[in-house]
Amino acid sequence: MRGYRVHHRSEPVADLLRPGRLSHLWTGTDDDTREGVSCCRSLEALATYFADRGANLRGSIVVEIEGDEAPDADWDADEGAVLLRPTRIVRTMSLREAGIRPTPQCRRCGSDADVRGGYCRGCRMILASRTAKHD
Numbered sequence: 001m002r003g004y005r006v007h008h009r010s011e012p013v014a015d016l017l018r019p020g021r022l023s024h025l026w027t028g029t030d031d032d033t034r035e036g037v038s039c040c041r042s043l044e045a046l047a048t049y050f051a052d053r054g055a056n057l058r059g060s061i062v063v064e065i066e067g068d069e070a071p072d073a074d075w076d077a078d079e080g081a082v083l084l085r086p087t088r089i090v091r092t093m094s095l096r097e098a099g100i101r102p103t104p105q106c107r108r109c110g111s112d113a114d115v116r117g118g119y120c121r122g123c124r125m126i127l128a129s130r131t132a133k134h135d
């Protein structure tokens with residue numbers, strides 16, 4: 001089957017093909033380890049998955065992977081995620097090509113907290129108070 005995952009540019013895509021690759025989830029008390037690479041079953045599922053999380057995807061790409069489903073269920077299986085044992089990297093694409101909008105960043109401080117009109121909430125307040133003083 002095919003799977004899609006968001007991958008940081010700093011990590012070689014070929015690393016996904018390393019046999020016995022493990023996925024980790026830090027639960028707060030211990031490291032839950034399962035075999036396979038965490039993927040979504042479609043680009044639509046991947047876009048939805050990240051839209052809901054508001055994750056910072058700067059510097060990331062999307063990788064299409066071909067592989068066999070690993071025996072363990074993904075932690076987010078109910079949201080369409082699946083653990084794959086990758087056999088082949090099909091292609092890589094930019095977030096834009098994959099239809100994923102990266103979380104907007106504040107133009108002033110780089111924060112991604114509630115960014116609207118190019119600025120985060122904190123910077124919007126600072127800029128608004130500065131403008132007010134000039135009146």
Ligand SMILES: [Zn+2]
Pocket residue numbers: 106107108109110111119120121122123124
């Ligand atoms: Zn800011």
